[in-house]
Amino acid sequence: MRIISGICGGRVINPPKNLRARPTTDFAKENLFNVLGNYVDFEGLNVLDLFAGTGSISYEFASRGAASVTSVEINAVHYNFIRNTAKGFNLTSIHPVKANAFLYLKSCSKQYDVIFSDAPYDLEGSEQIIELVFANKLLKEDGIFIFEHSKAQEFSKHPHFKELRSYGSVQFSIFEG
Numbered sequence: 001m002r003i004i005s006g007i008c009g010g011r012v013i014n015p016p017k018n019l020r021a022r023p024t025t026d027f028a029k030e031n032l033f034n035v036l037g038n039y040v041d042f043e044g045l046n047v048l049d050l051f052a053g054t055g056s057i058s059y060e061f062a063s064r065g066a067a068s069v070t071s072v073e074i075n076a077v078h079y080n081f082i083r084n085t086a087k088g089f090n091l092t093s094i095h096p097v098k099a100n101a102f103l104y105l106k107s108c109s110k111q112y113d114v115i116f117s118d119a120p121y122d123l124e125g126s127e128q129i130i131e132l133v134f135a136n137k138l139l140k141e142d143g144i145f146i147f148e149h150s151k152a153q154e155f156s157k158h159p160h161f162k163e164l165r166s167y168g169s170v171q172f173s174i175f176e177g
Helices: 026-036 056-063 076-088 101-107 128-135
Strands: 046-050 068-073 094-098 112-117 139-149 161-167 170-176
Touching: 026 056, 026 139, 026 161, 026 170, 046 056, 046 101, 056 068, 056 076, 056 094, 068 076, 076 094, 101 128, 112 128, 128 139, 128 170
Parallel strands: 046 068, 046 112, 068 094, 112 139
Antiparallel strands: 139 170, 161 170
């Protein structure tokens, strides 16, 4: 696993064996960021990364110049890995938060330019994240929300749905604010 581009481009991320996360593959991540490059200028973005896992998506945004990346992760081992890796890469724009993503969204008052969610595919009710983001107005106008999910889920009828990108078993539903 590596950071694809930016100031830390090419740096390898080495999570310990006790991390139980399913990180987004480098192939899917690279393609997603190519698509995102058509929608946003990474410089200065405020980003929310939900179910941050290894922090791979957070590092990618920070490496490309995001002003602030909030990485929400409930698992203490994962949270500490993100915190230590961000510090080791000197990615000071990353702000790890040890919290339940659902509860975080319910209490959050900040708006973001980009929100990324990569809940475990087998997490029952993960699609509620989509409604929480829009009901709580957490996405700025013209913001982008990316919801990573399995092929078993489909969101094209959602009023904010923009497009679906598929990379093998990884699906990204992209929504607009």
